[in-house]
Amino acid sequence: MWIFLTDSFLSIVDKGDQTGNTLLVRARRQGDIERVFPEAKVVDGAGTDYRYRARILRSQVADAIAESVRKVAxxxxxxxxxxxxxxxxxxxxxxxxxxxxxxxxxx
CATH class of the missing domain: 1.20.5 (Single alpha-helices involved in coiled-coils or other helix-helix interfaces)
Incomplete structure (x- = not known):
């Protein structure tokens, strides 16, 4: 899923983990993930075409995206x-x- 926010572009995918509880949130720009998920532990350069990535709980991803929708003004x-x-x-x-x-x- 691609998410375009006014200050962040995110690619959110299920690359599988052992629990099934996390999603992989990826970004092309430094800071994009942290603007949406301030507590994220972002890894730089450990992937393929997306330079920045973090594993984030599915529930946190859903809550953050829902909050972004609620804030549209x-x-x-x-x-x-x-x-x-x-x-x-x-x-x-x-x-x-x-x-x-x-x-x-x-x-």
Whole structure:
């Protein structure tokens, strides 16, 4: 699952652990995980394409994402992104999905 927040981009996946109680939260930018999960023990450079990663309890991930939804108080997401380079990256994703919307569905 990709989560785009105004100050963080996260990729959340189940890479399996022995208990099944954690998810792997990954980020491309330093600080993105910590902004959402301040107590996270983030590992730098131990993965494949995502530089930063942390194992976080599923319940904590669910609670944090739900809280982000509860805090939405804007009418335009892109206008709330204050970092210029993050805004540009998000706009590129928006543009790609806008083009995707217009293409006929392929089976």
């Amino acid at each position: 804007y009418g335009n997401f892109k206008n709330e992104v204050s970092e210029n380079d993050r805004h540009d990256a998000y706009f590129d994703v928006w543009s790609a999905m806008n083009k995707f919307q217009e293409r006929p569905r392929q089976k």
